[in-house]
Amino acid sequence: MAWKEARRASKDESVAGDRRRGRGAVSNATGRFEPERRESVDDGWDSFAELPPFKTELREEIAKTIIATNDSPDLGFDRSINPYRGCEHGCIYCYARPSHAYRGYSAGLDFETKLTAKVNAVEALERELSKPGYSPATIMIGSNTDGYQPIEREQKITRGILEVLDRFSHPAAIVTKSALVLRDIDILARLASRGLTKVAISVTTLDHRLARKMEPRASTPGKRIEAIRQLSAAGVPASVMAAPLIPALNDAELERILQTAAEAGATEAAYVLLRLPLEISPLFQEWLQAEFPGRAKHIMSLVRSTRGGKDYVSCFGERQRGTGHYADQIAARFQLALKRYGLNRRNISLRRDLFRKPDAAQLALF
Numbered sequence: 225m226a227w228k229e230a231r232r233a234s235k236d237e238s239v240a241g242d243r244r245r246g247r248g249a250v251s252n253a254t255g256r257f258e259p260e261r262r263e264s265v266d267d268g269w270d271s272f273a274e275l276p277p278f279k280t281e282l283r284e285e286i287a288k289t290i291i292a293t294n295d296s297p298d299l300g301f302d303r304s305i306n307p308y309r310g311c312e313h314g315c316i317y318c319y320a321r322p323s324h325a326y327r328g329y330s331a332g333l334d335f336e337t338k339l340t341a342k343v344n345a346v347e348a349l350e351r352e353l354s355k356p357g358y359s360p361a362t363i364m365i366g367s368n369t370d371g372y373q374p375i376e377r378e379q380k381i382t383r384g385i386l387e388v389l390d391r392f393s394h395p396a397a398i399v400t401k402s403a404l405v406l407r408d409i410d411i412l413a414r415l416a417s418r419g420l421t422k423v424a425i426s427v428t429t430l431d432h433r434l435a436r437k438m439e440p441r442a443s444t445p446g447k448r449i450e451a452i453r454q455l456s457a458a459g460v461p462a463s464v465m466a467a468p469l470i471p472a473l474n475d476a477e478l479e480r481i482l483q484t485a486a487e488a489g490a491t492e493a494a495y496v497l498l499r500l501p502l503e504i505s506p507l508f509q510e511w512l513q514a515e516f517p518g519r520a521k522h523i524m525s526l527v528r529s530t531r532g533g534k535d536y537v538s539c540f541g542e543r544q545r546g547t548g549h550y551a552d553q554i555a556a557r558f559q560l561a562l563k564r565y566g567l568n569r570r571n572i573s574l575r576r577d578l579f580r581k582p583d584a585a586q587l588a589l590f
Contacts, residue, residue: 247278248314248440249321249332250510253503278337280312282375285340290348291363300542301397304347304367307381309340311369313401315428315439316511317468322502331503336441341373346384353392353581359577362395372402374441386411391582393420395574399465400438401426403447406454411459419575422461424494425452427481429474437515438474446540449488456489461572463492469554470498471526472519478554479561486565493567495558497530497546505535527551 271388293303309324314336321331329335342348352358364372371382388398390411398405398412398421405412405423415421429435443451455462464485469475482493500508512520523537530546532536537547543553562568 235536243414246314246440247333247336248316248318248438248511248531249507250334250514251507252278252330252333253506278333280337280375281337283340284343285309286344287342287348290342290345291351291352292326292368296540299367299545301362301364301367303361304364305344305345305367305385306368307342307371307379307385308369308373308375309342310335310338311371312336312339312375313370313439313442315349315401315442316508317438317470317498317500317504319499319504321507322505323368325503339373341375341379341381342379343379345381346388349385350386353394355416360394360576361396362574362576364397365396366400367548370400370402370442371398372400372404374402374404376402376404383408383411386415389420390415393418393578393580394580395420395576397422397424397574399424399426401428401442401448403443406451409454409458409460410542412460416458416460416491418578420490420578422463422572422575423455423457424463424465424487424492425449426465426467426489427485429477430466430480430484431474431477433472449484452485452490457484461492462490463494464490464560465493465494465496467496468498468512469495470523471550472523472529473516473529475554476556479564480556482561482567483565485565489570491567492572493562495554496544496552497554498527499543500527500536501538 256267290305291303292306295302309327310329311320314508318335321335324333324335329338353360365382371385376382386396386408387453388394396415400423412421412423425448427445427448428438430449432444432446434443435445437495452462452464464482466478469478478495483495498508509520509524512523516523528534529548530551532547537543545555
């Protein structure tokens with residue numbers, strides 16, 4: 225079945241449950257940049273029954289560049305690497321869902337099933353780091369899509385990137401919600417011994433049932449906490465990202481998430497309030513109606529109370545934390561929890577002074 229034929233979901237209707245089992249989004253509306261919109265209509269010939277379940281498809285891409293830059297004042301980094309487009313974890317709240325719409329992807333089920341691997345990432349990174357005048361600064365891995373999503377097991381692109389960064393003694397930070405990061409603990413430990421890396425594990429909830437609904441193909445909460453424990457034991461600075469916090473759904477867990485992570489060895493913590501830009505708002509609301517119909521209206525009312533009555537406000541300084549009494553309460557609770565559990569007592573800055581460019585002969589060995 226052709227790619228576009230497999231996306232015959234209505235703009236307004238949800239995809240049947242048996243076709244999206246194990247996925248996060250409920251629908252697969254046509255992307256906002258496409259000239260046509262399609263709706264599936266039952267013609268009385270049981271045509272819907274012929275549509276197969278959504279399966280993960282992987283395409284390859286030769287990236288022109290691999291280091292993306294940004295000048296956002298509310299991010300702690302100015303450059304990042306995303307080895308993949310799309311993410312199989314299927315997190316319904318993922319702020320990255322709309323970012324690939326210009327390529328013909330739906331922010332719904334396409335985003336988590338139609339994946340692209342940047343197969344030349346290692347070569348591109350070596351080339352960019354070797355450019356005359358390159359000045360090192362921390363590279364964030366996984367800022368848009370998770371570098372340790374399931375396809376990384378076979379592709380090993382993230383591991384290849386870490387190997388390059390290790391050879392160049394280049395600082396790198398990682399954010400992931402996958403225990404697969406432990407596969408690369410050998411490289412991470414080497415980098416950490418030189419002050420060149422730290423890893424943030426995203427823990428949205430400690431309730432495995434809720435996690436399975438929100439982020440169906442990510443590691444279970446218990447495995448993420450165990451990843452923090454093992455990273456810390458190996459000398460790799462580990463932090464916890466309580467993100468996103470969703471009013472009346474998982475925000476009550478904030479203190480318990482921070483406590484559990486701190487007991488496992490996390491030394492830093494951060495949080496982000498739920499963000500609903502562009503297509504994410506209707507996708508999230510659709511999911512709420514499907515999974516928590518009795519609470520959906522209340523949850524969205526509280527979400528809007530943190531965004532000035534809107535679904536989302538994109539202003540720098542506001543988009544991560546929100547505003548209003550409810551957002552202020554979360555911020556206050558977070559600060560109290562940091563003190564209670566000994567988190568963020570010091571900010572771990574990664575070294576840049578060790579950066580070096582291996583000579584051509586060394587690079588040729590790899």
